[in-house]
Amino acid sequence: MSEFNPEDTLIAVLAGLEVKVAEIQRELRRLKALARNLEEENTRLRAWLTEAASEIKGEDKLRLLYEQGYHICPAQFGRVRSTEGCLFCHSFLEKRG
Ligand SMILES: [Zn+2]
Structure with a gap:
C-alpha cells in the first residue's frame, strides 16, 4: 500500500481539474474568436471573388x-x-x- 498523500485528496484533485477547465475555457474563447475572424475574412474573400468573377467574361x-x-x-x-x-x-x- 502506498502512503497517504495529502496532495491526492479529492478536494485537491478537484481543484486541479478546476484550473484545467478554466484553461480550456480560455483556449476555447480564443479559438472561437479566431474562427469568427477567419469566417468573416472568408466571407469577404468570397464576396470579392464573386464580384471579380462577375467581371470576367x-x-x-x-x-x-x-x-x-x-x-x-x-x-x-x-x-x-x-x-x-x-x-x-x-x-x-x-x-x-
Ligand atoms: Zn464545383
Missing part, C-alpha cells in the same frame, strides 16, 4: 480560376475545391464551352 478566365483550385460551379462558387476536381464544375465548363 471569357471562358478561359473561368477555366483558369478552376485550374487554380476554386469551384466555378454555381453551388460552390469561389470555394477551394479538392484536387480530384468537381463534376459540377466540369459540366458547368462544358455547358458554357
Whole structure:
C-alpha cells in the first residue's frame, strides 16, 4: 500500500481539474474568436471573388480560376475545391464551352 498523500485528496484533485477547465475555457474563447475572424475574412474573400468573377467574361478566365483550385460551379462558387476536381464544375465548363 502506498502512503497517504495529502496532495491526492479529492478536494485537491478537484481543484486541479478546476484550473484545467478554466484553461480550456480560455483556449476555447480564443479559438472561437479566431474562427469568427477567419469566417468573416472568408466571407469577404468570397464576396470579392464573386464580384471579380462577375467581371470576367471569357471562358478561359473561368477555366483558369478552376485550374487554380476554386469551384466555378454555381453551388460552390469561389470555394477551394479538392484536387480530384468537381463534376459540377466540369459540366458547368462544358455547358458554357
Ligand atoms: Zn464545383
